[in-house]
Amino acid sequence: MSSWTDRLRFAFQPVVNLTTGGVAGLEILARPETGDILAEARRDPELDRRLAVSAVRAAVSRETLLPLYVNVFAGTLADLGGLAPVHDAVREAGRLPWEVTIDIGPPYTHVPRRALLDAVAVLRGQGFRICADGVGDGEIPLRLLTDLAPDLVKLDASLLARPAAIRAMRTLCEELGALLSVEGVETEGQCATALTAGAQLAQGELFAPPARLPAADVYVPPRSPGAVAVPRSGPSVREFVRPAALLPATASAGQVRALLTGSPDVSGVLLVDRAGVPVRSVHRSRFLLSMSGRYGHALYADRPAARLGDPPRTVGVDATAWEVLEVVAVGDRARTSDDVAVVDGHGRCVGVVRLADLVRALAETRVEEAAGLNPLTRLPGSDAITGEVDRWIADGRGFALSWLDVDHFKQVNDGAGFAAGDELIRAVGRALQRAASGSAGVGHIGGDDFLVLSVPEELEPLVSSVLDVPWSAGGYPVTLSLATVLCTPGSVTDHRQAAACLATLKKAAKALHGTSWVLGRAGAAGHEIRRGTERAPAPTG
Structure with a gap:
């Protein structure tokens, strides 16, 4: 049978x-x-x-x-x-x-x-x-x-x-x-x-x-x-993990040599302990060079391969590509071509990443980012900021979304000239960038309009650094209007809802006299006037 x-x-x-x-x-x-x-x-x-x-x-x-x-x-x-x-x-x-x-x-x-x-x-x-x-x-x-x-x-x-x-x-x-x-x-x-x-x-x-x-x-x-989805804070190392060539920490140099000569695409071998934690890193070129030298095989073949290895470079599986580059940058320059081991929460090796893969992907990321920058201020456009808003919403984070523009900008251009108007826009953009902390995002969404994403706790100093400045263009004084919507976790489902709240607040800010700031809360009626005064009603009769 x-x-x-x-x-x-x-x-x-x-x-x-x-x-x-x-x-x-x-x-x-x-x-x-x-x-x-x-x-x-x-x-x-x-x-x-x-x-x-x-x-x-x-x-x-x-x-x-x-x-x-x-x-x-x-x-x-x-x-x-x-x-x-x-x-x-x-x-x-x-x-x-x-x-x-x-x-x-x-x-x-x-x-x-x-x-x-x-x-x-x-x-x-x-x-x-x-x-x-x-x-x-x-x-x-x-x-x-x-x-x-x-x-x-x-x-x-x-x-x-x-x-x-x-x-x-x-x-x-x-x-x-x-x-x-x-x-x-x-x-x-x-x-x-x-x-x-x-x-x-x-x-x-x-x-x-x-x-x-x-x-x-x-x-x-x-x-x-x-064709690549925009990463959150640099590409994740998970996207670049390659299979690792692993041998026990007790492996002999002869065993490593047999693996490398039989697998020409393997750039290095990681020696791991019984728990799978990397203990030594053996680089292909340096190892084979040592073995091929005079008496090299006789000296090393039956001895532990760990003697020809280096301390492993490791990153966690949740690291970004930028963090991997930092690990490579602080080490010995002679080891820049070494694979970096990726380890899980238990320290076990789950694979390796190669520097060439990271550099290629980060270069592509930079090209994509550059294509979305405003040519005048070199700030990202609305897509980058609204995408970040959606990620904050998905992460359950509260945030402040602000819309800033120059009052009567067409008149500024007509009176002071477009060159002065352009320089004013660049200056406002630089001020926002300086004021924004690492958790804030600043976007130039066209013309004289800017979009700022920040955590609520950092809103006051950011606003003061921009609205307390006596702006001018070509000798003409200029005022700014700012509208902010505070969004607590769960108050909006996506950036479109936040933008809809912001549009109403911007209209209220533009109706005020002088430099103005209007603050509202998503899901709540009304708004608070933080800067500016209401215009006097027009005379009747």
Whole structure:
């Protein structure tokens, strides 16, 4: 009688990093030659667990060093309470659990929620990473998704026709600290949609089809200008993580040399302790140079590779690209090409980032920012400020949004000349920039209008630094009008609501005499006059 293993083969499909264009890992897919063993595994948790073990062993037989994605049904985890045999198979193969992501797939209907969450906690305790698979076309409740707090969320290909849903899921993933991936990408248009909507990873026929041999080279279409979502405070390091080449801290120089010579695309090796914490960093060029010198192999081959390594450079998984550059900048200049290890909250290595990837992405970010700057003041336009407003709202932060303009600016231009008018606008912009603290944003939204986002506590000194200045243009005195709306958490749903409140307040400020400031609160009627006086009514009769 034939075994189920006789009618089963495995294929590997790359999961692609859309930022770097590299392979982030390999999903192992069961490919039965006859029958529907996956349907059987859905009903039989023990069979599903044995499939997962076989998947790990199949990957090991292909000698791939890439991180692995192993599929398991949610019901299997809830019924079995964990995957001890899978953990054992990973360890027997010489791999580390944090190099393996467990893709938890539907169905979730009738799966005991508490049992599933307890099983996931066991997997996390063993070091496995967690992925919620098939989101968007399955029936996973949002409550369960947030309780799982996955490291990765994989969206079904059907959502590529609904980019708004991908953007919304990206926001949720940022709150959960997860990466976002889209499956089933088949065309360059779908790839562009996924990237623009905020997906960081993807897989599908466009990049590489499932194959019996793991593919390290994939096709990634070139990105068009503006195809990347605007980051909050610099791109997140999560977007640049590459698989790390890891060896135990006790590895010999000969073992490191064998890994490097067999994997020409590996730029360095991290030596980690039993908990997966990096202890030494071995740079490819420096290491091979030492080994290839006279007597180098005889001196070092059987000795610990740690002697030829350096202290690792590490950043947390929540760091930004700018923070990575700071880590590189303060170190030894001879190590600027070294990979930087990315570690999770337990200090375990989850991958590496390369300086070239960061520099390329930050350069693209700067180009995008420059394209949105006002040519007169070099301040960002309204899109940058309103986008930041929406992010503050999403984060549940209170804020003050202010609209400033020059009174009767056309008359200023007509009387003093456009050159004097331009210099006045530049001077007001510089004053706002100087007054704005690190948490405030200043935008020039056209003509003589400025938009300022700040925390309420910093509003008074910011206003004083601008309104207490005796402004003039070409010898003519000039007054300013300022309107501010205070928005407490939950008082507005997006920047449009805040702008609507602000428009009414601006009209009230412009109706006052002299330099004026009107303050209102979102959701409350009326306003407070902080500067300026009401104009006298026109005489009658």
